[in-house]
Amino acid sequence: MSALFRNYARRPFAIVEGKGTEVFDTTGKRYLDFTSGIAVCSLGHAHPAIVEAIQKQSEKLWHISNLFESPGQEQLAASLVKDLHLSYAFFCNSGAEANEAAIKIARKHTGKHKIIVFQQSFHGRTFGAMSATGQDKVRSGFGPLVSEFITLPFNDVAALKAAVDGETAAIMLELIQGEGGVNAVTDEFAQAIHDIQQSSDILVIVDEVQTGIGRTGTRFAFEQTVIKPNIVSMAKGLGGGFPIGGILGTSELFDTFSAGTHGTTFGGNPLGVAVAQKVIELIFDEAFLQNVQQKSTYFVTKLKEAFPEEQYTIQGKGLMLGLGLGGEDVASFVAALDEAGLLTVAAGPKVIRLLPPLTVTEQEIDEAVAILKTVIK
Known part of the structure; x- marks a missing residue:
């Protein structure tokens, strides 16, 4: 029996290790972390510097x-x-x-x-x-x-x-x-x-x-x-x-x-x-910030290709993006994305928030969009 207060609705697995955008739970399962600790791990996990x-x-x-x-x-x-x-x-x-x-x-x-x-x-x-x-x-x-x-x-x-x-x-x-x-x-x-x-x-x-x-x-x-x-x-x-x-x-x-x-x-x-x-x-290095902007443009482009604007909304700036599912509640999708190996977080009941580390690669963005498309569509 846990000695912790239940003031958090925790997900039923524990993350114990991470490097960059990748994290691993107690069973060794790999996830792409597009929460970054809710916009905290801006340089990814265990950045050498x-x-x-x-x-x-x-x-x-x-x-x-x-x-x-x-x-x-x-x-x-x-x-x-x-x-x-x-x-x-x-x-x-x-x-x-x-x-x-x-x-x-x-x-x-x-x-x-x-x-x-x-x-x-x-x-x-x-x-x-x-x-x-x-x-x-x-x-x-x-x-x-x-x-x-x-x-x-x-x-x-x-x-x-x-x-x-x-x-x-x-x-x-x-x-x-x-x-x-x-x-x-x-x-x-x-x-x-x-x-x-x-x-x-x-x-x-x-x-x-x-x-x-x-x-x-x-x-x-x-x-x-x-x-x-x-x-x-x-x-x-x-x-x-x-x-x-x-x-x-x-x-x-x-x-x-x-x-x-x-x-x-x-x-x-x-x-x-x-x-x-x-x-x-x-x-705060100018080249680093320009790279964030470029990756944001790439990410938004890939999301728009996968999720047409007639049915979905894509909002936000930089690497703080939201995917709205046409007014549908997102809680079940967030759980399904966990199962598929992509960690996300809701922004209210109707939007999936996407907060990858600022060091995320285009390859990792491609992998995340593919998981999103499979689970949601």
Whole structure:
């Protein structure tokens, strides 16, 4: 009998080994991993450069706390904000923690409390992040939530303009809703957010926990829009599998996040920042990002050949793609794909989310599409 709480609906097999895009369960069965730990293992499993970074740092220092200066944090922060309009970083352990920090700094900086969020969004499962999440299934059963989150339809310009007022502290959104169905922000909606930001003191928080660190073909997804966020949250791919999260913020927020306003025991530990530094050195390389874009184009082309647009939908950007089965529930197909040797994850009830490592090969994409076609059609 298991001593674990049953808060996860686990699949009935255990993955025990992986290399690149391939993983293996306890019986030795091979799978192509198109979940990447839910967009986490951006460089695949057991990438040699990450293994080396962990080994080297583990022999020096694991943890010292944020009572002391951190050269590793300084280097990682500088690398992340280089050539961006953002100026400062704070490091924590997860995406939910990053979004909690973003919410706190937005409220404190503006002196206002109302934050506009969107239906089908997902920002985490702590109370603040859960309150910002626009999905009832995540919020249900936990009693009163953190107040003054205003939930609007995603990509509805009229609803957004009507909701903004003098009490609005921030607009918080994912540019592609990962858990909510791989729904991308429209150009019109992005422009509306930009215009509101330019004409008011309202901050824009972009949740890049899933879309960031090269997943959509650029360092961050916001770089493909007109939006210039005041705060960006990140996690998942930042550590390539090692737990680390954080926020990036613009210069005017510096004095707001002063000593004692926020903190974390483990956040930005030497082991985590050493791994993250190696991850972004590899992923933020221009040639690497161009390769992600090329593989995305190849993947989308192959999906469209296998799944005609009259019956199916293909959405997303980079290597964060969704396959909609014409309104059909996907849970049984995800299980059948497991059996066939392809690991995927649902994005809501109607979309199969495809999140291969950014290092996936065209041959592995071909194999994945063939499995998808066999199982679904």
